[in-house]
Amino acid sequence: MYSAIAFLAAIAASIVFLTRRYNALSHLSTAYLHLRYPIKSADGKEGLPTLPFNWPNGQGNIEKYLRGRENSTKWGSQYGSIYRIWSGFHGEIILTTPNDIETVFRDSHTHLKANANDSGHYMYQLLGICLGLVSGQEWRSLRKATEAPFTRTATTTYVEGMMNHAKLHIASLCETKPEKWQLRPYADLRIYPFLALADILYGTISSELKARLLEIIPGRDSVFAHMMMGGVTRYPWAKYLPLKANREMRQFKQAWARWNDDAHAEAMNKVEKGECAPIIVMYQAVANGSISREALLQTLDEMLFANLDVSIGALAWSFVFIAAYPHVQARLLSELKTALVDPESTETYLMSQSNYLHHILLEGSRLRPVAAFSVAQACPTQRQVGTYNLPAGSKFVVDAHALNVRDPLWGPDNTTFRPERWAEGGVKRAKDVRYCYWRFGFGPRVCLGKYVVDLMMKALIVQVVRGWEVKLEDEKGGAWVWEEDTWALPPELRIACEKRRER
Template sequence: MSNSNGGSASGKPHGSALETLETIVGDLSRLVSSLKEPSLHAELVSKLHDAKILPDKKIESLAGEAVDLLDEAKQILQPSQLVLADHFMGYYLSTQSLVAAVAFKIPDILHNSPGLTVLELAREAGVREDRLRPVMRLLHNKGIFTYDASRDSYTNNPRSELVRTDHWTQWHTWVDLYATEFYDMARGIPASLRCDENRTAGQITYDTDDTIFSYFEKQGWIPRVHRAFNASQGAQAPGILMDYPWHEIGDKTVLDLGGGGGALMASLLRAHPIMRGGILDVAAVMEHTRPFFHSPNGQFADVGDRIAPIDLIDGDFLDGFIPPQEVYVMKWCLHNWLDPEAVRILRNIRDSIVPGDKSRLVVLDAVLRDGAMGRLTQYGDVQMLMSVKGRERTVEEWEALARAAGWEYVINGGIHRFSWARFLPTTGNAKLAEFKGNWRRFNQDALAHAKQQSTGAPIISMTAAVSAGAIDEEQLLQTLDESLFANLDVTVGGLSWVPVFLAAHEDVQDRLRTEIDSAVANGPESLHRYLADGRTTYLAACVMESSRLRPLAAFSVPQAAPTSRRFSVGQGEEYVIPGGTSFVVDAYALNVRNEAWAPDNEDFRPERFMERTDKEARDRRYLFWRFGFGPRQCMGRHAADLIIRMTVAHLVRHYDLGLLPSDDELGEKGWSRNRDSWITHPDFKIRCERRS
């Protein structure tokens, strides 16, 4: 019998919320009982909660799905007021309760004497029992500690064990730092959201314009930061070592960018006895790090012999010089920056990496995702904006970041350097095939347009050569794309820095202008001879000196000789380089840092190319990399040089060149370059005033 509302006579509707919840409660009760069954519980603890090994991936994935589903149900079932209370009251109370438990070493006490009552625990810790009781109750209900109601006693569980002061992971150092100073920073979050506010929440809280780590340094907190960061690296080391094929690197040097206190590097060196290491970080950090490796009692002294003092580097990978290496690693660094800065960092690394079969950048960072199991990355996302103006990123955002920074394929080494790589189903080959198809269609359209307009464009005769069998279509298309893309970039790169250096050195500009005016005054033939002279004029010297200080690229594209080569480097000393060995030219090592250019090797002084004798010119022949060496030099070098000299002569004769005040103050080392191009192009404006 039904009532008018469709319910049963008893007033209990079929399929109602009440019936559904009764079913859910029964199912969940059975679920919890199953999870507590001793053998299953032991298996879950070993495969999900053992800090020394990675969780079982399949079990972790399923467990994560279960937690996300249960949390979704929790959000539906919990009263809204309770959810709000968690946010405005519960979380800060549980945070400070954990701080108290760690401060009074409650986990240590329970490790040595499990099953203590609250009264016994209070006596051991030297605290008030009446105030310890609610703290322990709150932590137990938040998953920290196990409570036995029959004895009113507590024991450790896997979570509380992690924050023992003698636990190898040293997670208690994170409680000591993040639940205190970083906790205080969070008070500045509301103010930091204002449109007119540029400071981080941390800067607002501490009322400083210093970066948060500079402020910490002034407060003397950096050692505590090191302890926490080293603890996290040590705790994560087992997973990091197991989850990446580090053995592929062999005996190469791994440079840890932003490596902090060195715990990650020490873990890598301990696990891989032939690997060598290096760390680059800011000077204040490296001051604390060096003794860890190179003092008798340093915590990483056991691997100090494989990380040379010269490889513990004060540096800035955002705007500074990154030493060339084949292998770089970055852990928890890129999330400190928003995308523009992160792209600059990745491009700096891309420009510095030495291409080779082991070349790589290993990025260890968080991947942002929603759901209960993604909450650590959600916390991190807010943590970054709170402390350093950074952010966490999703998988798609990481991929977009890598693409924006130009981390793709051949120029970075790897398998794409080898001819057989074209047969592999790689993303790089797929993109190359897509480009080739688009390029072929573009040139077919260009040919049709040229014929229709009767322009006599070169593509008509070049295509006729294909039809006649003189060349094939692939050769034509590759010649065209190299002419248009590679040669354009190279010529612009060779030209663009000359006006910049002349703008910065007015005395050089004045001397060059006098030389150009003299050549013009002597008539057209004199001017033609002057522009064609690539060796003896001051104009040629200015072009070469600019190219010396700003090479087209930091490194040449990898090349390999087909047969072995023997090199003599001194009396009775020689090297044999096996055939097929890839090599690159480090342009800055030759052009700038080589002692042959000393003592003013970093100064713009064109006169050096006019002062040298023929013998000095021969001696320096292989110390200046510009168009390559030997018979395989760039075929277009003479045309490119003539274009550059003609353009520079026109600019200097008709315009006064000068730097804008902002770039003049930066100095030559502060000049920005276009990171979207693998060729070194300047990325700022200069002043050009037409001469009367």
């Protein structure tokens, strides 16, 4: 066994050496992929613009996600409005215009998600069969088993609890400095929605379970980082190698499964008191064979870790924009004073999708989409997009930056944060921007947790803005000069929260 492992390790080392010294595998792979997967224009004279393959990841995940914003601009200017990248050895066609996106996504209910998002075997072990990455009957069964706590009707019942979660989280942040304190984007926001969603899924969990859940986070973060970096872990044979990434994957999955079993057992003990947390129904679906245990565990991981990480980025940017634009903050505060007069009006306000607060979320997500490119999905039938004949099974990805920011619909002030645009003319209704704006996706595969995510964000924003004036500072308390082309939030940036005084 050890000789076999040593042999595989030697092969891997040789591959790394050849790649670094000669880039030979990139050139050979590019030539092979162009011959193996040709895509031509309708007249057969022109090939689809395609990026060269970079061993071993192609353009995913580092180039597609970690460097997505700059590559969106660079690739678009170099290759045009429709082109192909490689995620591993899988071709993905990038769409950047509303017309082409409508051509492809008008029947999105029939699309098939790319296996493990074309991110390889390591990703498959982590999230390959979660709700967001499966299709057909497998998706329908998982959706049926897990959707109940995320409907709009169910979400309305969480308003009071979510406001309390937000209030308690803020209290923990400003405990030592209640008059003026600093909020760190990302770092201070992560735990709030994480624990709030855990209470929705599992019921109010004990302090012991809560502590264990928080202890799992660093291991999950490390596993996700390994997945994003790709490399040899993309390939199934790499699971036999004595890699740190493989050891950490096993440790995380064991800890995650054990924690969920204990959380389910705790929830079952409360049934006699009339409480029935969603996790009970989900485990019943596993017991009756409707879904697999692994699919449920990965879907719970997707809900608590993967999707929330995206939501935290959106929440962080919302606070930055509110702090950067005093007139936006003033108008929001005025709206809050008028709208929030009793518990019933609070529920109506937070669930509304037509007020200024909601428009702030929409505008923040428009300007700073957390993921530059969408999850790949395949059309079951042939399409002609632009001048190109694209065969059935072609995988497509939406360029969110091109769509949300660079599309002419948003001009002439397309790079300006202006929530008012969402109550004006052509962008007043959702259907007017259906294929011009990417946030939760299109069609029936739209993000399951969109109502809960919006409620979480709104509850925290309301609790902060009502009680404190927010401004941009650095970690030492100096004023931060905001620039509209700031894309990455520097680690020293802070949201200064100063207690409001009633006049």
